[in-house]
Amino acid sequence: MFVAAGSLAVRFLRIPGCSRCRWAGMSASAWLEPGAKCLFDEPVRVRVNGLSALQQVTLKASLTDEKGETFSSVAFYQADKRGELDLSRSPSLDGYYTGTEPMGLFWSLTPANPLKRLVKKDVATSPLRVRIEVFDGHSGDPQGLPLAACVNERWFMSKGVTRIPVRKGRIRGVLFVPPGNGPFPGVIDMYGSVGGVVEHRASLLASHGFLTLALGYFGFDDLPNHFLNLDLEYFEEAVNFLRQHSKVTGPGVGAIGISKGGDLVLSMTTFIPHVRAAISIGGCNANTLGNLHYRNITLPGLGISLDRARFLESNIIDISETTNNPRDEENKDCIIPLEKAEGHFLFVVGEDDKNWNTSLFAQQAIERLKENGKENYEILTYPKAGHLLEPCYFPFCYASFHQLAGLPVLWGGEMKEHSLAQIDLWPKIQMFLRKHLEKQQSQL
Structure with a gap:
């Protein structure tokens, strides 16, 4: 079951390619606030730092549901002068949505098979996992290793239900x-x-x-x-x-x-x-x-x-x-x-x-x-x-x-x-x- 994260201390998910991990000397980091775990209907704040000033990047979100159906979304962003991105303030310039949409990467998740609907049958023991990756440049189909990544676990039952x-x-x-x-x-x-x-x-x-x-x-x-x-x-x-x-x-x-x-x-x-x-x-x-x-x-x-x-x-x-x-x-x-x-x-x-x-x-x-x-x-x-x-x-x-x-x-x-x-x-x-x-x- 989902256990709410009460502080930023648990916000970094340390798995290969995820928050605060380095790729071959790259220093970019991606993380979620208030934490990597939440209820499905709760918003998270997606942040990226360690980019170059005004660097153009592609953010991609993806998940696979219980039936093996894949969903993904892509949005194009530009870092600020400090090399940072905050999706609660930074607008998407193009992709699956435009404008400042803090949860746009989530609600724009689109099935690879356009006639599929997101299904979650096991609401008690497993979450839906949304992986967010950051790629250099603007690409509708980003390839290769991401600069940074993190995973959001979205649960359907809070602790004690x-x-x-x-x-x-x-x-x-x-x-x-x-x-x-x-x-x-x-x-x-x-x-x-x-x-x-x-x-x-x-x-x-x-x-x-x-x-x-x-x-x-x-x-x-x-x-x-x-x-x-x-x-x-x-x-x-x-x-x-x-x-x-x-x-x-x-x-x-x-x-x-x-x-x-x-x-x-x-x-x-x-x-x-x-x-x-x-x-x-x-x-x-x-x-x-x-x-x-x-x-x-x-x-x-x-x-x-x-x-x-x-x-x-x-x-x-x-x-x-x-x-x-x-x-x-x-x-x-x-x-x-x-x-x-x-x-x-x-x-x-x-x-x-x-x-x-x-x-x-x-x-x-x-x-x-x-x-x-x-x-x-x-x-x-x-x-x-x-x-x-x-x-x-x-x-x-x-x-x-x-x-x-x-x-x-x-x-x-x-x-x-x-x-x-x-x-x-x-x-x-x-x-x-x-x-x-x-x-x-x-x-x-």
């Missing part, structure tokens, strides 16, 4: 418990058509003090292989399981979901009174694709029209216009009756979302709430951001394989704008959850 697989009743997932006695705000975390249990966001939330259940609802353990017929009682069981945990602040919990998970958290908040805060990232205001049952209620799945899909290069498809309009007469039964909810909603919209027309869906949701005199919502919109808004510093994913489409799907967004949106969004997610969950304790 406990990871507990959950197999209780029908519930399947993984629970992340922060250190200490609590009580902590309880949060259910879900992803979309990728299926299984995705743990990286839940583990980071736990590292920031949220007792989080990464919940599977298909494609995991003995759960169904699809989500074409879901019952909300399953999610209600998960809500009650979390509420009854001795370290959870009661009486309500929060829920966060992306894509299909986004409309599920809206339905949970609408029909399950103990869901007090819902964050829908790139979600829909209607139940999508398959039927959703709850007691004597069924929300049919909003359909799609594949003839509206657009094929791009490399068999990538743009499906942003394929989902039907919830407000068309034949689809009105699919709409989630959000006005019945007592909890609070946060709608997160990437305006260049190429998976769904998320802007339209959020607009329709808010209009429905307003028409019913409700003010229990907030909205965050990000121009030039796409569908896959992840915790900050996750590399931008242009397109990747979609389970349902059976082909690579365009997710939308432009790298820099999308990455800066993630940096802005991540603390606001935590603020929203704290606002509506921690205040419960003060009201008891």
Whole structure:
């Protein structure tokens, strides 16, 4: 597990080619502040010294994920008159990004295979390692020995967070418990058509003090292989399981979901009174694709029209216009009756979302709430951001394989704008959850 570095004393990573090491008489050094180890969502300060005055250099970052997929980024810099670089003050002159971007080398990491998405399944025992190298001159493909290098270990669980697989009743997932006695705000975390249990966001939330259940609802353990017929009682069981945990602040919990998970958290908040805060990232205001049952209620799945899909290069498809309009007469039964909810909603919209027309869906949701005199919502919109808004510093994913489409799907967004949106969004997610969950304790 990650152990925070509290001082500069541990900032130098002494491995061949790394901080404070010399190459054949070269005196350049690269290091990270406050240290070589951190949580994945924490910034680091990259510094280089021992260069010549105004020397032109290329900085390259690279990592290999658990599946062996490689990611890299390159940026061109010029040292100051003292032969120093500080990425918190020094602008990139060209490369994968330009301007003063302290974490640009990280968020601009690009897969060698352009249709791959960064994956981190083992969040407990190993970090993602980002190697930063400094090369003489400006080169888009730097070769040879670097002048200096360092490695940043980016962890997903802070010291003391406990990871507990959950197999209780029908519930399947993984629970992340922060250190200490609590009580902590309880949060259910879900992803979309990728299926299984995705743990990286839940583990980071736990590292920031949220007792989080990464919940599977298909494609995991003995759960169904699809989500074409879901019952909300399953999610209600998960809500009650979390509420009854001795370290959870009661009486309500929060829920966060992306894509299909986004409309599920809206339905949970609408029909399950103990869901007090819902964050829908790139979600829909209607139940999508398959039927959703709850007691004597069924929300049919909003359909799609594949003839509206657009094929791009490399068999990538743009499906942003394929989902039907919830407000068309034949689809009105699919709409989630959000006005019945007592909890609070946060709608997160990437305006260049190429998976769904998320802007339209959020607009329709808010209009429905307003028409019913409700003010229990907030909205965050990000121009030039796409569908896959992840915790900050996750590399931008242009397109990747979609389970349902059976082909690579365009997710939308432009790298820099999308990455800066993630940096802005991540603390606001935590603020929203704290606002509506921690205040419960003060009201008891």
